[in-house]
Amino acid sequence: MDKLTWFYFPARLAWRQLMFDRSKLVAAICGVLFACVLVFMQLGFKDSLYASAASAPVKLSGDLFLMHKQSEAMWRPIQFKRSELMRVLGNPAVAEAYPLYLGLAPFKNIKTQVKRTLMVYGFDPDSLIFNVDEIRNKRDELRLKDTVLFDEYSRPEFGPMRSLLETGRNVTEINDYKVNIVGLFRLGVSFAADGNVVTSDLNFMRIFPRRNLSEIDMGVIKLHPGAPIQQVEAELKNQLNEFVNIFSYEELLKYEKDYWANTAPIGFIFGFGTVMGWVVGLVIVYQILFTDIANHRNEFATLKAMGYEHGYFVRLVFASAFFLAVLGFIPGYVLSLGLYHLAESQMYMPMPMLWSKMITVFLFILSMCVMAGLLAIRKLKDANPADMF
C-alpha cells in the first residue's frame, strides 16, 4: 500500500462512519465545541488579565522607573522618599525625574450614589508622563484645585460619564472629597481596579489627606535623547539605595505581568481552568470514540477476517479523532469569537482573537482528541475475527 492510501482509506472510512450517524456526530461535536470554548475563554481571560494589568504602565512615557523593593505591583505600592528619586538627577544622562502617586479610593457614582473603588493617579500635570493626548491637552485644567480626568473605559458601574458631563453634572466624591470631572481620557480597566482617574499631585494630596508629597509610589525617569538606557540603569542601580528597584520599560511590564501570573493566584486559576477544559473534553471524546468502536466491533472483526491489519483500525480511530477535533474547533472558534466580542463590548476587557491563540487552542484540542484516541484504541482488541463465526 502506498503512503496516500495508507492513511486515506482508513480516514475515508472514519469519515463515512462519522457522517452516517448524524445525531451521534452532533453530540461529539458539541463535546469538542464545549472544550474548545472553555479553553478559548480561559486563555482569553488570562491574556486579557496580563494585557490590562499592563495597561497603565503601557501608557507611561519614561525610560526608567523606580519602585520600592517591597512593592508587589503597581496597584499595591509601598511609598518611598521623593529625595531618593531626586538623587538620580545626579547622573548626567538623566534629563527629568517625576514622582507618581498612586492610590485606590472609592468613587461615588453621580447617578446612583453607589461607591466603587478605582485607581487614582497623581502627578505634576506639566510632567507629561502619561502618553495619552487627552491627558496632555487638559493639563491646564488639571492644574486647578479639585479637578480630575475620568477614564472613559472604566466599568459602566461608575456611571455614564460622557452623557453626565454633557448635561453639566460633573461633581462627585472620591474618598469622600468633592471633585470636578473636567474631562475624559481612555486607558482601560485592570483586574486590580475597575476604573481610573488622573489628577494633579496637589489634588491627589487633597483626596488622600494622610499622604504627603515627599512619600512617592513610583518615579518616572526620562533620559536625554540617545542615552544608553541599560548602562544608565546599571549606574543608577549602584548609586541608589538598595530598597528601590529600577526597571526599564520592558522590565516594568514584565514585573507587572509576572505578578498576576505567579504571585496572584489568578494566573493559576485560569491555567487550571484550561486544563480542566482539556480533561472534560478528553473524557467526552474518549467516550464517543470508545462507544463507536464498541458499536462497530462486528464490522471491524469482519474486516480483520478479510485481512485488514490492526494498524488500519488504529489509523481509523485517529482519523476519527482528527475529524472531531476539526469539526468541533470550527464552531467553537466562531462561538468564542462572539464571546470575545461580547466581553470586549460589555465587560470592557481587551480580548483580541489572535492567530497565535487560535493555533494554540487548535493544537490543544487536537492533542486532546489524539489522547482520547490513544485511550480508546485499547478497545479495538475486542474485535476478534474468530468470534465472528
Place this chain on the structure above:
Amino acid sequence: MSTVIDVEHLNFSFGSGALTQPVLKDITLSIRKGEIVLITGPSGSGKTTFLTIIGGLRQAFHGSVKVLDQQFINSSEQVKVSVRQQIGYIFQQHNLLKSLTALQNVSMTLEMSNGLTEQQRRDRSAEALIAVGLGDRLDYKPGQLSGGQLQRVSIARALVGQPKIILADEPTASLDKQSGYEAVSLLKRLAKESQTAILLVTHDYRILDIADRVVELEDGVIKSV
C-alpha cells in the same frame, strides 16, 4: 497447484490442564481447486472451529494445516494476514458495514490490494454486484436491503477479490428457504466460473445438493466423506 487446502492429523482443544476440551481430533482433509465441500454436523461438533482454523483466525498447534501452500501451525500473524487477504469470507450474519453503500462495502475487499485505481475498484465492485443480480442496488445502504439481498452483497464482497478459497459459515441461516437456496446456487455458479474452492459449514440439509462432497463431522471426528 491443485490442492488449495491440505489438513493432516489436525488436533485442537479449548482450555488447558484438567479443563482441556478436545474439539477436533485427528482431522485429515484436502480440498482441490474449484471444489465445493460442505461440512455438516450437529451443534458443537467443531465445524465452525475447523473453519476458523482454516481461515487463519484461530491458532492451532498440532498437526498440519496448509492453506494456499502456507503452513498455519505455529505460524506468525503476518503469514495468516497475507493468506486471509486471498480468502473470501461469508458469514452467518451478512456483517456488512452499515455506514457504507453496497458498492462501497464490496470495494472494501479491493482496498487492501495495490495497483487499482478508484475507478477500477468501482467498476469491478459494480460488476460483482451485477453478477449477483443487484445492479440496481449499488448505492443502497444495508438498512435499505432485504436479508437475501444483503447475503448476496456479502457474496459479491467475498468474490470480488477473485479469491482461491471461499469460507462460508451457515450462509443460509438467516434466510428463508427460497432466498437461501438462491444465494448458495448463485455462490456455486460464480465459484465454478472462477475455479474457486468453497468450504461451507451448514446444517441446512436443503442445500446439500450443491456440494461436490459432503463431510460430516461429529464430536470432532470426520464420520463420513
